[in-house]
Amino acid sequence: MIELVDIAYVRSGAADLAGAVRFATEVVGLEHVDGPADDTEPGVAHLRADSRHHCLAFVEGVSGVIASAFTVDGPGALALAETELESRGFTVWRGGPADARSRRVGELIGFDDPFGNRIELVCGQQTLARPVRPGRGSGITEFGHLCLDAPDVAEAHRFWSTTFNARASDWIGDAACLMRIDEVHHKLAVFQGDRPGLCHVNFQVAELDDVFRNWHHLQDQGVPIEMGPGRHPQSGAVFLYFLGPEGLTYEYSYGVRRITDEAAWRPRYFDPAERGSIDMWLGPTQKPVTTRPQITRPQVLPEAVHP
Ligand SMILES: CC(C)c1ccc(C(=O)O)c(O)c1O
Numbered sequence: 001m002i003e004l005v006d007i008a009y010v011r012s013g014a015a016d017l018a019g020a021v022r023f024a025t026e027v028v029g030l031e032h033v034d035g036p037a038d039d040t041e042p043g044v045a046h047l048r049a050d051s052r053h054h055c056l057a058f059v060e061g062v063s064g065v066i067a068s069a070f071t072v073d074g075p076g077a078l079a080l081a082e083t084e085l086e087s088r089g090f091t092v093w094r095g096g097p098a099d100a101r102s103r104r105v106g107e108l109i110g111f112d113d114p115f116g117n118r119i120e121l122v123c124g125q126q127t128l129a130r131p132v133r134p135g136r137g138s139g140i141t142e143f144g145h146l147c148l149d150a151p152d153v154a155e156a157h158r159f160w161s162t163t164f165n166a167r168a169s170d171w172i173g174d175a176a177c178l179m180r181i182d183e184v185h186h187k188l189a190v191f192q193g194d195r196p197g198l199c200h201v202n203f204q205v206a207e208l209d210d211v212f213r214n215w216h217h218l219q220d221q222g223v224p225i226e227m228g229p230g231r232h233p234q235s236g237a238v239f240l241y242f243l244g245p246e247g248l249t250y251e252y253s254y255g256v257r258r259i260t261d262e263a264a265w266r267p268r269y270f271d272p273a274e275r276g277s278i279d280m281w282l283g284p285t286q287k288p289v290t291t292r293p294q295i296t297r298p299q300v301l302p303e304a305v306h307p
């Protein structure tokens, strides 16, 4: 069993790098950390929400998620994870110094989950001591969770809970499973989708007011709102989903539950057919825009693995 400590980052291709960065800073409210003092790397932009050096990286190229990353405890844990994954039949790629530098981690490995989502495991993710300088005052406090697409959610849960320490916090039938790796209700979610992909990235905001203030701001900017504001009955969070460039869906949320009594928590099973199972406020839950770019294979798999 491989112990995931936290989520680390999402790395995504961007056909229009400048446009993706502009949206992530001026609309979403992340910090663009690259600058003269940060050993700028051409074609790569790092976006920051909290003490992590970055939680979102855009790489100039074909749109679509490249990898979703988690931290493990250190080089020893990473080496054990590599052995464990290989013994389970996964082809594991070990990143070189340039890969690690670009991701601001000490070491990394990568593999494809059973559904084709590229996952990276890292150790030594760089922490920035200086306060976050948000591109806009959206109230973001933290990279909250990432949500992957998979055709079979129960199978995805089986994978994440047997290979890793992910535990189901709640289910929405066969539509979604919300999983925790620490006290936070979920840091990883899997949503039913025909193909692998990134369903959304989530950012926690400081106040309830931020969700509604951001909602107005996004509407003023003509940003497509995909769902919300509403309240998820699972985590109890007030949410807002919106569509950014490159087909990337962002979620703001406020008030995610923490599961402090691990032994007492039992996952609940919500029926996706019940009105209110996704939004207790009974707002429309059908996403108007569902154009997630297909993952970009040439960027996803290093040549060493797939010649
Ligand atoms: C609909 C998606 C998968 C979903 C459901 C519930 C929560 C939550 O309880 O916070 C989410 O964050 C989701 O993204």
Ligand SMILES: [Fe+2]
Binding pocket: 145, 147, 189, 200, 202, 251
């Ligand atoms: Fe979410």
